[in-house]
Amino acid sequence: MNRWLASVRNLEEVSSLLAEGPDIIDLKEPKEGALGALSSETICQAVALIGGRCPTSATIGDLPMEPAPICHAVEQIAATGVNYVKIGLFPDDRVPDCLIALQPLAVQGISLVGVMFADKRPDFSWISLMEKVGFTGAMLDTAAKDGHNLLSHLSLAELSGFVQTARSGGLVSGLAGSLSFEDIPKLLPLGADYLGFRSALCCAGQRQSSLDPKAIALLKRALNRR
Ligand SMILES: O=C[C@H](O)COP(=O)(O)O
DSSP states (O other), X not given: OOOEEEEEOSHHHHHHHHXXXXXEEEEOOGGGOTTXXXXXXXXXXXXXXXXXXXXXXXXXXXXOSOHHXXXXXXXXXXXXXXXXXXXXXXSOTTHHHHHHHTHHHHHTTOEEEEEEETTSOOOTHHHHHHHHHTOOEEEEEOSOOSSOOHHHHSOHHHHHHHHHHHHHTTOEEEEOSSOOGGGHHHHGGGOOSEEEESGGGBGGGOTTSOBOHHHHHHXXXXXXXX
């Protein structure tokens, strides 16, 4: 699979990315952390601007693993009309409680994606619970954006295990975490449904910088998506 998810932070970035044909436009604020949230208002405006031309996802922010606030945030983000709501699963005894608390929202039809962090001792046993409670997808990302990427934390064999486990549970899978063009040929054979990018799309590979059209063209070439 050579589908790609592109994380963007504002309407200007949405407009420029739309023409590049990403498979998912992911709405998030990079300066607020790995899964920093944009305001509901900005997400609503982005969803309207995209107008169904591309599936969308948005993040709820890097929240503590407390079931009630997480469910509340998911409902708020889902109300914007975004297709997928991404929830960061940080290592904590309460992760299973959070996943179980989200089940009614999945039943209501909110498409949930659980994001685990390669640099935060991800527990792949959460994948089967995500499946049981009706999640749509599971992603791996990195929490610290400190120059270490996904492959500096997990081996290709471990990443392959993640993809296979998600697939056997019927979950869409995604891999992200400061991925660069050089990582793409190593990761494509693993067969994840999506590879996710922010840093690689930006000037000088800095995720808080603006999008760089040359970097986007290189990335699409590496994905064989021209
Ligand atoms: O969901 C994907 C992330 O936005 C990836 O961001 P990153 O490439 O800066 O780690």
